Amino acid sequence: MKIHLSRPDITEKEIKAVLGVLKTPNLSLGPKIPEFEEKFAQYIGTKYAVVVNSGTSALHLCIKALGIRKGDEVITTPFSFVASANCILFENANPVFVDIDPLTLNIDVNEIRKKITNRTKAILPVHIFGYPCRMDKVMKLAKENNLRVIEDACEAIGAEFNSRKLGTFGDCAAFAFYPNKQITTGEGGMIVTDSARLANLFRSMRNQGRNPESRWLEHQRLGFNYRLSDINCALGIAQLSRIKEILRKRSAVARVYRMKLKGYKSIELPPEDNQSFKRSWFVYCIRLSKDFDRDDVIKQLKAKGIECSAYFPTIHLQPFYKKEFGYKRGDFPVAESISARTIALPFYNNLKEGQIDYISKSLLKILKIYLI
Numbered sequence: 001m002k003i004h005l006s007r008p009d010i011t012e013k014e015i016k017a018v019l020g021v022l023k024t025p026n027l028s029l030g031p032k033i034p035e036f037e038e039k040f041a042q043y044i045g046t047k048y049a050v051v052v053n054s055g056t057s058a059l060h061l062c063i064k065a066l067g068i069r070k071g072d073e074v075i076t077t078p079f080s081f082v083a084s085a086n087c088i089l090f091e092n093a094n095p096v097f098v099d100i101d102p103l104t105l106n107i108d109v110n111e112i113r114k115k116i117t118n119r120t121k122a123i124l125p126v127h128i129f130g131y132p133c134r135m136d137k138v139m140k141l142a143k144e145n146n147l148r149v150i151e152d153a154c155e156a157i158g159a160e161f162n163s164r165k166l167g168t169f170g171d172c173a174a175f176a177f178y179p180n181k182q183i184t185t186g187e188g189g190m191i192v193t194d195s196a197r198l199a200n201l202f203r204s205m206r207n208q209g210r211n212p213e214s215r216w217l218e219h220q221r222l223g224f225n226y227r228l229s230d231i232n233c234a235l236g237i238a239q240l241s242r243i244k245e246i247l248r249k250r251s252a253v254a255r256v257y258r259m260k261l262k263g264y265k266s267i268e269l270p271p272e273d274n275q276s277f278k279r280s281w282f283v284y285c286i287r288l289s290k291d292f293d294r295d296d297v298i299k300q301l302k303a304k305g306i307e308c309s310a311y312f313p314t315i316h317l318q319p320f321y322k323k324e325f326g327y328k329r330g331d332f333p334v335a336e337s338i339s340a341r342t343i344a345l346p347f348y349n350n351l352k353e354g355q356i357d358y359i360s361k362s363l364l365k366i367l368k369i370y371l372i
Contacts, residue, residue: 001304001355002305003346004346005344006346007179007349008179008180017237021230021231022231026230027231028227028230029227030230032233033051033230036051036234036237036240037050039240040236044173045164045165046167046192047194047195049190051190051233052190052227053189053226055154055175055176055177056086056189057189057226058154058175058189058190058191059084059152059154059174061205062172062191064205065201065205068091068122068148069091072091072094072119072120074088074150075107075116075122075124076095076125077100077106077125077128078316078332079126079314080126081312082318097331097332100334100335100338101334105338106125106132107125107133108334109125109138110137112138112141116145120147122148122149123149124149125149125152127156129155129270129282130281130283131159131271132161132277132279133161135162135166149171150171150172151174153166153174154181154189155280155282156280156282159279161276161278162276168194173192174189174191175189176188177189177239180283181282182243182282183236183242183246185233185236188233200212205222207225246349254347256356257345257360261363266367283347284344285342285343285344287342288367290337294310294342297367301359309343311342312342313339314336316332345363
């Protein structure tokens, strides 16, 4: 049996939508862009949404539009995909890491205050694996210290904190639509905000610095080619129309995993939802006890045809960050411990119960072998 780590859920509706655009002359800068943006903003609950070509681009434009520049500091987490810290470096600012909460795996909001200096300009919380960060505490800290907040919700479309969708708390937020995400546009991202000024800046900077009302080839500011095509946006519109179905499917897969893996002391499962925290399932990550060699477990699972991965390597121990900033093991011990023990198991909308059963039994058999 061969089981992929992730697979997009593409139906005839998505195929028809993409083919429809291919039959028009508007492959880019056409009507599907504003349509996708309007529907996305309506779903999240913000006034504006601006589509771009990746979640990384979305984060970069958030940093730039908020005026964060050389020498400024942005507080964020070391346990994330590297883009959440790289986007700060793109503007020659400095990411300042805070260790994570061992249960939620999000930035430890109780430790943020200790890292605030007179050079701190923003907090960039990441809703890791689709599980909400404590945005009440983040926003309170930001207000007290006159800081901006950029939500990295790239893994968290549809998730809620205190019955409010993620992406609606900060000055702006970034979402991503890579094929392993809840919904996909192939490649793509979205910025949401309630600020008309920021939305206009985002639209200009994604399109080489042109303003929407400008003459063709007139550039008001430094910009980038961060546009997304109408082809991708048509795919996104179709996927977004199925978002409730998609999130239900993913929740159902997670429930089956929990049913088959709960109760084993050697395996720590993702935290469950409660009244305040409503997850949007991005990946299904388990943590092994320290008794096991996680990398060898991954190797054995792959030998059985089960694609899986270490999720995530900590950012501060990436080769570039160690070389550039001198980070070393022990700097953020909670994140490092979690990173060394976490496995992302196969997870996607249409993963069957029989496949989950095979994955679970294979994992338990490998761990039992280790216990002998």
